Amino acid sequence: TIYTFMHCIAVGLAVSTAYFCLLKPDMGEGTKFHYAVYYDPSTDQCSPFHYKGEKGNANRFEHERECIRNCSDNSWATQKEDAKACTLKKMVGGCDGSFLRYYYDPIHDKCKKFLYSGCLGNGNRFFDSGSCNNTCVGIHGEHIFPLSAHRHRYVWFIHTSLQVVIR
Missing domain, CATH: 4.10.410.10 (Pancreatic trypsin inhibitor Kunitz domain)
Known part of the structure; x- marks a missing residue:
């Protein structure tokens, strides 16, 4: 049986939290400066920084909402x-x-x-x-x-x- x-x-x-949210903000290279947003895991906040327009890393967002949605505990x-x-x-x-x-x-x-x-x-x-x-x-x-x-x-x-x- x-x-x-x-x-x-x-x-x-x-x-x-996703790995890219833990990366330090990277200004990248180039001369096309504009504001981007990065996630700061120590504060669980998304903050602006100057992005040079090329390269950088994945902890870069066009809008705060996109940053919050992908990284924050307040999503x-x-x-x-x-x-x-x-x-x-x-x-x-x-x-x-x-x-x-x-x-x-x-x-x-x-x-x-x-x-x-x-x-x-x-x-x-x-x-x-x-x-x-x-x-x-x-x-x-x-x-x-x-x-x-x-x-x-x-x-x-x-x-x-x-x-x-x-x-």
Whole structure:
């Protein structure tokens, strides 16, 4: 006789801040100075800095809202309004860069990769699939609500089984 014991364990896991949010602000190179925003993990705030227009690192955002959405523990405060961006069409922007980003495809109700040019575009652009999924997936129609109160919360289900043979 073979007995199979199965159980499912729900585990809550708080995912830490994305790696690029922990980078120090980098002014980059060039002569096309403009303001950008970086995330400061010591204060959980997004602050402006002078960006020279080329190179730098991934802790650089065009708008404070984008910085908060991708890095801050207070991202839930902007999530409902950001969900409206899920209805916008994908826009690659108008510059020469090539940066991996994610956008929400409402036809397939999933987030997909695309190459962002580095400037312009719209709010349907996320640094990682997790931010995109938490903001957009499962949202339909005119009534847009965030999927969760906090973007860093995930639940994993672990399925295990044990077989015992008794002779």
